[in-house]
Amino acid sequence: MYDAMIFSRLDLPRVIAAWSAGRAVYVPTTAGGNTTLAPFDPERGLSLDYGNTTLSPKAFLFPQTECLLRFATCGQDAALAVAEPQGTQKRLLFGIRPCDAAAFALLDAVFCQDAHSTDPSWVSRRERTILVGLGCNTPDAACFCTAMGSGPHHPRGLDILAADLGDEVLLTPVTDRGRALLAEAASIVPGIPARGERGGTALGRAATLRINAEAVMARSPFAGLTLEAVARRSQRTVHALGIWPAIAETCLNCGVCTFACPTCHCFDIQDETKGASGRRVRNWDTCMSWLFTAHASGHNPRPTKVERVRQRFMHKFKYMPMNLGGRPGCVGCGRCVRQCPVNIDIREVLRTLDMACRAAPPSGAPRAEADS
Amino acid sequence: MKSRTFSPYVPRPATLVSKSPLSDLVTLYEFVQDNGKNLAHKPGQFIMVSIYGVGEAPFSISSAPIKESNVFEIAVRKIGAVTKALSELPVGTKVGIRGPFGTSFPVHEFVGKDTLLVAGGLGYIPIRSLLHYQLRHRQEFGRISVLIGTRTPKDRIFTDQIEALAKGGDVEVLETVDMPDADWKGNVGVITTLLPKARVEPQNTHVAMIGPPVMYKFVLRQCREMGIASDRIWVSLERRMKCGLGKCGHCQINSLNACMDGPVFRYTDIERLEEAI
Numbered sequence: 001m002y003d004a005m006i007f008s009r010l011d012l013p014r015v016i017a018a019w020s021a022g023r024a025v026y027v028p029t030t031a032g033g034n035t036t037l038a039p040f041d042p043e044r045g046l047s048l049d050y051g052n053t054t055l056s057p058k059a060f061l062f063p064q065t066e067c068l069l070r071f072a073t074c075g076q077d078a079a080l081a082v083a084e085p086q087g088t089q090k091r092l093l094f095g096i097r098p099c100d101a102a103a104f105a106l107l108d109a110v111f112c113q114d115a116h117s118t119d120p121s122w123v124s125r126r127e128r129t130i131l132v133g134l135g136c137n138t139p140d141a142a143c144f145c146t147a148m149g150s151g152p153h154h155p156r157g158l159d160i161l162a163a164d165l166g167d168e169v170l171l172t173p174v175t176d177r178g179r180a181l182l183a184e185a186a187s188i189v190p191g192i193p194a195r196g197e198r199g200g201t202a203l204g205r206a207a208t209l210r211i212n213a214e215a216v217m218a219r220s221p222f223a224g225l226t227l228e229a230v231a232r233r234s235q236r237t238v239h240a241l242g243i244w245p246a247i248a249e250t251c252l253n254c255g256v257c258t259f260a261c262p263t264c265h266c267f268d269i270q271d272e273t274k275g276a277s278g279r280r281v282r283n284w285d286t287c288m289s290w291l292f293t294a295h296a297s298g299h300n301p302r303p304t305k306v307e308r309v310r311q312r313f314m315h316k317f318k319y320m321p322m323n324l325g326g327r328p329g330c331v332g333c334g335r336c337v338r339q340c341p342v343n344i345d346i347r348e349v350l351r352t353l354d355m356a357c358r359a360a361p362p363s364g365a366p367r368a369e370a371d372s
Numbered sequence: 373m374k375s376r377t378f379s380p381y382v383p384r385p386a387t388l389v390s391k392s393p394l395s396d397l398v399t400l401y402e403f404v405q406d407n408g409k410n411l412a413h414k415p416g417q418f419i420m421v422s423i424y425g426v427g428e429a430p431f432s433i434s435s436a437p438i439k440e441s442n443v444f445e446i447a448v449r450k451i452g453a454v455t456k457a458l459s460e461l462p463v464g465t466k467v468g469i470r471g472p473f474g475t476s477f478p479v480h481e482f483v484g485k486d487t488l489l490v491a492g493g494l495g496y497i498p499i500r501s502l503l504h505y506q507l508r509h510r511q512e513f514g515r516i517s518v519l520i521g522t523r524t525p526k527d528r529i530f531t532d533q534i535e536a537l538a539k540g541g542d543v544e545v546l547e548t549v550d551m552p553d554a555d556w557k558g559n560v561g562v563i564t565t566l567l568p569k570a571r572v573e574p575q576n577t578h579v580a581m582i583g584p585p586v587m588y589k590f591v592l593r594q595c596r597e598m599g600i601a602s603d604r605i606w607v608s609l610e611r612r613m614k615c616g617l618g619k620c621g622h623c624q625i626n627s628l629n630a631c632m633d634g635p636v637f638r639y640t641d642i643e644r645l646e647e648a649i
Contacts, residue, residue, distance in 0.1 A: 068381040071424040071468075079424060079466030083379040110619060117617035120379045235626050239646045266621030269381075269614045273425040280381070280428075285614075285621070292622060293612050296429075296452035299585055301611065301625075301647060311624070319627040 004172040004194035005182055006202045011189050012169050013046045016094055018188040019181065023090035023130070026060070028053060037093055048164050051140050052097045056262030056335060060093060061104060061125045062111075064259075068121075068280045073273055084279070087125030092181075094162075095134045099143075099333040101157030102150045103262035104131070106331065109324050110265055130181060132171075133158040137209045139217050142334030144347055147225035150331050152213035153206070163206035170194060170206045222347040227328055229357035230317055238318050239310070241356045247349055248309035250342040255286030257336035257344075258312065263320075263329050266292070287311050313349055380617055383422045383468025388461055389443065394529040398449045398494070399459055400434070404442050406466070411444045413437055414476030415502035416580075416608055416636040420616050421446070421458070422468030429454040430613045432635075433472065434497045436504035447497040447529065473616040475636045477502045477606055479509075482578050486515040488570065488600075490591055492563050492583020496520055496529060498608055499582050503543075510542070517544040517570045521563030521583070525549050525556045546570055563587060567594045574599035582608040588649045592639065605639040609648060 007015055019025055020040055027046055029038035034054040040046075067084040071077075104126070111122035135153035136143070145151055155161045159178035163170040171191075173179040185191065194202050217223060230238060258264040268285035272278055285292060288308050294300045302308050320329030330346065337345050390402040405411065413419070413433050422428040429452070435445035450459045461467070479502070487506065491499040499518070506513050518537070522528050528547070538545035546566045548559035559565060563583070577600055581591055588607055595605055611623035611630040623630035626645040628637075642648040 068379065073425045079385045079468060081382050081422070081424065081468055083382045113618060117380050117619070119617075119619060234644065236644045236646055239626065265619070267614065267619070268622075269428060269620070271425050271427050278425050280422075280424075282381075282614075282620075287621060295610065295612055296455070297584075301585075307647075314626070315621075315624070319624070322627045 003179060003182070004170055004199070004203070005186055005191040006194050006199070007169050007171065007185075007189060007191045009164070009167050009169055011191075013042060014189045015169075015171075015185045015191075016040055016046065017042050018185050019092050019094075023092050025092045025094060028095040028134075037096065040094070048095070048134065050095075051138075052100070052136075052333060052335075054335075055260055056103065056333065057093060057096050057100050058103065058107070058262050058265075060091065060129060061087075061122060062107070062265060062267075062284075065281050065283050066121060068269065068282055070277065070279045072277050074276050081280070083120070085124065086121035087128060090128045091125075092130040092132060094132045096131055096158075097136055097333070098133050098152065098154040098156070098158065098161070099145045099148075099150055099331040100262045101131050101133050102145075102148075102154060102331045103157075103333070105157035106263055106320075106324070106327060106329065107265055109327075130160075130177060131158045132160040132162060132178075132181075134162045134164060135206070135210060136213055137164060139213055140334065141220070142337040143217060143332060144220065144222050144225060144334060145332035146214060146217045147222065147347075147350075148328050148330050148332035151210075152217065153210040163209060165202060165205045165209070168202060170202050172206075222351065225347060225350050226354060227317055227321065227350075229354050231321060231326070233357045233360060235314070235318050235322065237360050238353070238357060239314060241353070241360060243352050243356045244310040245306050247313070247344070247352065248304075248306040251288070251305050251309050251344060252342060253288040253290075253305050253308060254341060255288040256339050256341065257346075258286040258288060259284060260335040260339050262331060262333055262335070263316070287315070313346070313353065317350065317353065380470070381615070383420065383428070383470045385466050386469045388463055388465050388467060390463060391461075394447055395527055397451070398447055398529050400445055400447045400530075401458065402443050402445050403467070403469070404444075405469070408442065410439065410442050411437075411472060413444065413472035413501075415479060415505045416476040416498055416606075417472040417474050418498075418635060419444075419446070419469050419471035419473065420613075421454070422470070423454055423457045423461070424468065426457040427454045428468070428470075428614075430473075430616065430631075432498035432501070432608075434500050436501055436508055438508070447494070447500075449494060470616060473631055475632075475634055477580050477636055479505060482506070483512045484514060486573055486577040487513060487517070488572055488577050488579045489516070489518045490563065490567075490579065490581035490583065490587075491519065492521045492581075492587040493523065493527065494529070495582030495584070495587075495608075499580060500530065502580055507543070514576065515544065515571070515573075516542075517546070517572060519563055519566045519570060520545070520547045521550070521566065521587075522547075523550045525553050544571060562590070564590050564594050567591070567598065572598065572600075577604065579605040580608075581605070585610075585649075592649070602643060603638060603640045606636055607639055607642070607649070608635045609637060609642075610635065
């Protein structure tokens with residue numbers, strides 16, 4: 001921690017301006033009730049008074065639509081597809097929240113799970129995107145990162161963790177890349193190394209802010225959520241619980257939860273043509289859609305919304321922990337809680353799931369067979 | 373348009389070298405890769421075929437892996453956008469292919485054992501890859517029984533090959549149709565009506581089955597009743613797929629991806645997965 005730096009809050013725009021040399025910098029910007037990460041504009045200044053971006057920043061690494069390849073539909077080059085390199089721009093995202101950075105770290109395991117199938121555009125964007133996160137001093141009522149193995153000032157996935165101390169900002173490097181970036185800023189803007197008594201005070205204030213934020217979350221009615229019981233049960237047991245129809249009952253299958261979610265990563269692949277050329281794109285998809293699993297024959301393995309809603313929660317709370325060494329496929333950002341049009345609350349689902357798993361009979365009963 | 377970036381999403385060019393109708397809607401397509409290389413697939417694996425401007429879809433490989441020949445076959449029913457476009461391609465057209473992907477039938481485990489192949493409808497297409505592999509290495513395997521069920525006599529595919537196989541006498545071939553026509557002289561009924569007729573030694577038999585979703589649980593139950601151990605039964609499961617790389621989420625069967633953990637599963641690996649069968 002000794003290489004953390006303290007900057008005056010008033011100097012923060014200058015720090016960001018220094019980082020803007022040679023890369024595109026995005027900062028939180030609120031307009032019309034929505035917060036986005038928008039290109040940094042020194043004229044407009046910088047507000048740190050935001051909860052979190054309305055949509056997750058996943059589009060910076062996994063755009064809603066992106067070109068996978070280009071092709072000609074006729075002539076000599078027909079059937080010759082050429083990869084379209086993606087993510088060549090150097091970027092810095094300032095002010096992303098620790099939950100969203102944790103989501104990027106989680107998706108690394110999906111997009112780069114093995115050497116043969118590493119996703120080139122994810123890797124390219126990840127390598128060129130520096131993440132300077134801002135710890136949350138005032139988590140809101142929908143936040144539950146502490147229940148999902150993260151926290152309001154958690155550094156996982158970040159290059160630098162920033163703490164807003166009011167009159168000052170404490171920048172703590174997490175990676176070597178973050179350390180280099182901090183040195184870059186300090187060469188232009190006067191900063192104070194967080195050492196000695198001066199540093200101790202700043203580190204102490206940052207720790208207090210973190211503890212206060214965690215205390216706010218600990219007072220949430222959902223503070224004690226745990227996946228322990230879900231982890232103990234077989235996926236068959238969790239799948240067969242009787243809770244799913246009631247959870248799915250009000251769902252509209254609109255998919256807003258999956259689009260707002262920082263860890264949802266399912267995609268569709270489509271061809272688009274214009275004249276003699278075309279491109280193959282991948283678009284965000286949603287497991288809430290009937291088409292997501294529909295076969296050409298008309299058969300659908302997940303024919304009703306009950307199966308689809310169950311899939312979303314099972315994927316996050318059972319399958320991803322099974323496949324990713326225990327880490328849940330949810331970071332507790334709360335966006336689906338805030339944006340679901342029928343108020344399905346993933347925390348209530350998790351609590352119901354936890355209670356049902358605790359009450360479920362032990363796994364191992366043989367599977368019932370249908371009659372012919 | 374010129375780039376050397378490697379991407380697992382970019383298909384390799386292949387040329388359609390022959391097409392022959394198998395039934396009203398099913399056609400056999402033969403391809404060779406333009407890079408001159410053997411596809412080097414294993415029985416049960418699949419490829420993604422691209423028709424640029426229409427899309428990409430997964431198809432089981434129907435031919436056996438053959439070192440001496442670079443030709444590989446898929447058999448496809450005209451039913452959706454890509455398959456319709458495929459049916460309209462003239463011989464000589466180039467398409468894109470990715471793969472082979474997925475797991476295969478573990479033929480080394482079948483060595484020295486009897487094999488019961490159960491093919492419902494188009495399930496015969498991937499079963500054929502395994503069967504032809506076994507016929508090419510005939511001396512390594514014991515008895516081979518093939519059960520084939522189709523809806524109507526008009527839906528039967530590879531009829532000449534199957535009739536020749538049955539006449540040869542080396543392989544036991546049993547066929548049935550759900551709905552006979554006036555000319556049909558063979559068995560009538562669903563595929564489970566064939567199992568009791570097959571000469572199977574349960575203790576020494578490995579089973580490979582592929583068919584429509586409704587088929588599996590009935591055949592599986594019958595296999596169990598016959599005394600065939602679940603860990604000697606392999607099933608191949610079909611799901612909607614997009615990437616073939618375990619990322620896009622479409623083909624999930626509970627915690628597994630059909631594209632990488634499957635499509636061929638040992639039954640004991642999926643019997644406790646509610647979404648599998």
